Amino acid sequence: MAIEQHPGIPAGSPAEEIRKGLAGVLRGVERAVGAEVAPGHREGLTQAMAALAGGQDALDLAAARLAARMRETGALAGSDHSTVTGLLRDNGRSLAQAKDIVRVAQHMDEYGDSVRAAESGEIGFAHLAKIVAECENATDKRPTGEYPDAAGFRAKAEPIMLQAAKAGADKSGLGKIGRTLVCRISPKTHEEENRRAYEERRARFVKNRFGFTFDVQGDIASEHILASAVDCHLAPPGEGDERTMDERRFDALIQLCENRLIAEGVEVPVPEEGSDAATALAVPRPCSCGGRKGAGRPLVNITVPLAALRGEEGAEPAVSDRDRVLPGSAARAFSTDCVLQRIVTDPVSGKVLDVGTARRLFPDKVRHALAARTTVCQWEEGCTTPVRWCEADHRTEWWEGGATTVENGQMLCGRHNREKHRRRAEAHYLATDRRPRARRGGTSHREPGGGEAGPDPPGD
Structure with a gap:
């Protein structure tokens, strides 16, 4: 484990000092590996490993400082x-490690708090590199109208x-948070893009x-409704089923339409016997309720912090x-x-801490009473x-x-429930x-069911 000697390195230079220091580190490792460990005194090996691991973070941070210089x-x-990346690669560092060092070097002045946390040992160098990478990626995607200045x-x-x-999120957890940074910092832009x-x-x-x-495009909420409905009719491929996923999804969509026609008492068109359409439709598929008598409608499962429902600034998104x-x-x-199941997660690690019993927000007797008051959707601008x-809807939301x-x-159809929010x-x-900013369009934004929408957090 000796450090390769490099003739030509000037005596007393920083390079020589670094080489000697690394040689001393390796001698310490050799001593720890070769020493006889007495029973009950294994902590020496643990301490050596901790020192070596911590030293690696310090060396990577030092390499970033040197690269910046x-x-x-x-x-x-x-x-x-x-390039510095090439220099690091030629001296044994992987491409990923070299890129992390160079990226941190390029942005050390812009992420001073994170660099200081790495220097003090509060976070590792891998965390620092991930923070810089995710923040820079989000900065590149920021809404420049709202944030013209990257800083x-x-x-x-x-x-x-x-x-x-600092709370212990690993690189994967930091990556998940990083993917939501733009939405967390600029939820207005997310709403505008969804509206568009x-x-x-x-x-x-x-x-x-x-x-x-049949070409379909729309917003993200509609995507979940359509995908969930099709998935409800999507049987797993059975033995001998050679259909592609696209073909299976098409057949599921046709069955969904068939079920709607049957529910409305409309005669379902029957394809010609022996045709490709007849063969496809004859493939066994689950019924619309997934084979369970009395099952409810398909679920769209979301994990949403209460702060996000209340519209609190910087809240983690759903x-x-x-x-x-x-x-x-x-x-x-x-x-x-919806059928609501309380899932409490750790805000940093995402670990599930508690899962409550699934229940519907509106009990059946309340839903029936609401439905008895009207024959159509109660959207204030009219809906047939x-x-x-x-869907049963709260005028003042339960989270408020x-x-x-x-x-x-009140009873609102799904489209107008989403439009209200x-x-x-x-x-x-x-x-x-x-x-x-000029007021758009002249359309009065009123809360369905009465009441002017004011500056309270988004909700009802």
């Missing part, structure tokens, strides 16, 4: 290497990541000579079981009338959707203290936006 002085000019965005992103690292996706929604049905093309970050309005819409297709009662309830979120951000 080399960059500042142009030290590579005229050398055999054009202003970094100033909000770094504390979120550093707090998680909804306004550009379409289902384009194009017939051709032998069939058709994430669905499809690994999609939901805008606040979509999370609130999904949380109004039959009440049997509507609203009671689950007939007096505080989109409008409330938009009204909130318009009211709290400090920048001068």
Whole structure:
């Protein structure tokens, strides 16, 4: 384990001092490995390993400082290497390790708090590199209209990541938090993008000579509803089933439509016997209730902190079981009338701490009483959707203290329930936006069921 000697290194130079220091480290390791360990005195090996591991973090941070100085002085000019990354690679570091060192070197002045935490041993060098990488990635994706200055965005992103690292989040956990930084720091932009996706929604049905093309696009909430409905009809491939996933998904969509026609008492078109369509539809698939008598509608499962429902600034956003970050309005819409199962997670590690019993927010007797008051959706601007297709909705939301009662309830179709929360979120951000801004469109944003939407946190 001897350090290779490099003739030509000047005596008394920093390079010689580093070489001697590393040689001393390796001698200490050799002593620890070769020493006889008396019974009950194994702590010496543990201490040696802890010192070596901590020393590695210190060496990586020192390498980053040296790389920053080399960059500042142009030290590579005229050398055999054009980049510090290449120099590190040629001296035994992996590409990932070299990139981490160089990235930290490039941004040491911009992440002073995180660098100081690494120097004091509060976080490791791997944590520091991950903080810089995730914050820089989010900074590149920031809404430049709201944050024209990158430094202003970094100033909000770094504390979120550093707090998680100090609390013990590993690199994977930091990566999950990093993917939500833009949504956490600028939820308004997330809402605007979701609104734009909804306004550009379409289902384009194009017939051709032998069939058709069905092209669909829309917002993230609609994606979850459509995907969950199709998945409910999607049987796992059985023995001899050679259909592709796209073909199986198509067959599931056709069965979903068949079930709707049957429920409405409409005759279902029967394909010609022996045709490809007849063969595909004959493949065994689960019924719409998943084979369980009396089962409820499919669930869209989301993990949403209470702070996100209340619209608190910087709250961790909701994430669905499809690994999609939901805008606040979509999370609130999904949380109004659903089979709710309380899942309490650690805000840093994501570890599940407690799972409560699943229950519906509105008991059946309250839902029936609400449905008895109307025959259609109670959207204030008018809607003809039959009440049997509507959801029970809180006028004042349960996370804001609203009671689950007939007096505080109304029936809204899914589309208008989501629209209500989109409008409330938009009204909130318009009211709290400090920048001068012209009022859009002249549409009055009113809470369905009465009441002007004010600057309270988004919700009902």
